[in-house]
Amino acid sequence: MNFHISKRADVKWQVSWGVRAAAIVIALLICAVMTTIITGDNPIEVYKAMIVGAFGSARKSWVTLQNVAVLLLISLALTPAFKMKFWNIGGEGQVLIGGLAAAACMITLEGKLPSAAIMILMVITSVAAGAFWGFVPAICKAKWNTNETLSTLMMNYIATQLVAYYVVVWEVPKGSGKIGIINQNSHAGWLPELFGSKYILSILIAVIATVAMYIYLKSSKQGYEISVVGESENTAKYVGIKVPKVIVRTMLISGAICGLAGLLLVGSINHTITTTISNGQGFTAVMVSWLAKFNPITMVFTSLLIVFMNRGASEISTAFGLNQSFADIMTGIILFFIIGCEFFINYKVTVAKKNKVKEEA
């Protein structure tokens, strides 16, 4: 047996989505087999539990959507940088520093300014802080062509340690090593609950950001510049695009949106800050963005998938007494198939037997 791999020229969307659907079905089947072999549980029941975990009640559904919103927002933030082939893996740090700025406003200004003024300052400072965290690696890359993968990663550690430092400075009560809920009584700087629900603000911002990012990348002049720089710096220079300017501008946007996500995490969702408040989503977002091939609309689905798997995983780990690791195995299998199937979308594999060349017109 001989496999021959050939590139598909024009891939019809029916083919690509057919392959993707098949990949998910196969992944679920393999997960089912793995479940039975490893745990002895009924895989159908396990799957049901996952759905219940993510959407089992109104509250669970809202939390799922809110988590999707935050992950989506961070993914959207990274996307313009990635399109420019600037590997911003500093989402984590940009989110954290944005959150820290928001928390600083809430803690230090409580009682000194009206809540509305605090909120305005929170928005400004967290967006600015995130943007600054994106600016530093960008200016280094633009001026001295430093490796952005390393510099953005290093900025993450700085942000984490800064948060760790201020958590001790602001800890309540002293010695606890935690900040706890900020302004629990005054609610100063707590971002407003829209339509009487604390979940809607994040979701609404994510929706707006998705549409805005989609239009920005697809139709704006700046979005076009990002694509040109990403595809070929030489071409960009040839038409007079100032590459350093585009790098810095794009990373300011990238960082600013991450800062916004940090603001939501602190000001609207958790009302506290810890070093793990972004929970690795700065990195997960890299995967979300890539899986969606940098298309903001597709990112809605990829972030939903990741969040669904996560929420479902927690549910089955409690419902079936399995630990979180088992759910991670399943997530791994499913992602493997989803990423792997891209190969079969782009390439066609045909089998030809040796010494028997196909007769074909």
Add this chain to the structure above:
Amino acid sequence: MQQTAAVQFKNITKTFGSVTANRDVTMSVEKGEILSLLGENGSGKTTLMNMLSGIYYPDGGEIYINGEKANIASPKDAFTYGIGMVHQHFKLIDVLTAAENIVLGLKGKLNTKEAAEKIKEICDKYGFDVDPNQKIYNMSVSQKQTVEIVKVLYRGADILILDEPTAVLTPQETEKLFAVLRNMKNDGKSIVIITHKLHEVEAISDRVAILRKGEYVGSLITSESNAQEMTDMMVGHAVTLNIERPDVVNSKPRLKIENLSVVDAEGINKLTDINFTVNSGEILGIAGISGCGQKELLEAIAGLQPTQSGTVVFIEDNGDEENLIGKDPLEIAKLGVTLSFVPEDRLGMGLVGSMDLTDNMMLRSFRSGKSIFADRKSPKKLAEEVVDELEVVTPSVDTEVRKLSGGNVQKVLVGREISNKPKVLMTAYAVRGLDINSSYAIYDLINKQKKEGAAVIFVGEDLDVLLALSDRILVLCEGKVSGIVDGRTAEKNQVGLLMTKVGGEQ
């Protein structure tokens, strides 16, 4: 059936999606012959040879090697059949030596000494000149090519495929290559050369096989044929080999280059004290072997190459002068200087391969208007006009440019660059890799710009074309002007001589 043929293709078919690259090709390569494979761009020459060397696998048909049916599924398989290919773009590792590159990927223990001896043996046998211990990055293009050929021979190839081997060589180097090929032929090896240059076909090959639109048209014994017959078979209809050269009218200085010097990042002088003037309504040809500074010269004028000293002065119709040095392409455009540039690296600099025709048309114009959104309507219209007028073969204007063939890519690029009626048009190797029809289409476009009063700088590699098209020819050698000759009266050997004489000295 020719059982004795080194290679026999039988009904070979290969498709890429909806494009048929080869249809039902039946032809052979005899033992001990040099076969030229001739065909226009996109006629399927390289595809056919890639199937022989195991890079592609045929969708239909059979390949026989020495009379036996072969299943070539990988380049490794190809080597076991004694087939080796030297690609247009060399596949060498810069930081390794020649010997290391040659033995790379072979089984067994690495013994550079033994390898060096065997390499020397091969070199002596065929007349190559390779230092096994020289690093690739220190080598000239022709030396790299030699390493590629030795690499293939080292693996015991009896059937060699060379994809446009002379595209990067000087006439002298080409002669040397041909001498080596003749030695190999006398040793009984079969050689297939893919090329566009008819005089080389006539000089080197025993037989010419011609492909047209993926199909095998037939073959000719070289000694019994001529360039006209080959061209006719290749294009399917007669093409006049005369390039038009309209008279220069209303000419006045447009671009004045004075004392221009460029030093590259490594501190090497790329251009030294260049002086010349380009006039409106004329074509100034630039001749020189590769690396003589043509690229730096054009890029310096276009605002892409930092310069050491000197000026590039653009002279308006009303006599106003503007120094372009120190300005980037955008600033030059903002001055109202319509300067168009068709660079050598089409997909790496002139166009964005992964973008469609419309988006590529936008590259120059996307800033227009005050809106933060880019206008895609007029670029789309321009794309449609270019496709229409220049007969670009493309499924639609929404097709990625990199999916088009070389000639069509060039038409898209040239079409965009001339769309804003340039006062200065610079082209670097405008017809490199293009078939005859596309080349003539490009010459016509350039002539049209000349007639409309543009000052054209045409960097070319084919001296015949330069002599037929240019009004004046500036010859560069190692970054210095070695002479400026009149295109109408200059002799080919005169220009050839200047190309190798630094600063025109003896």
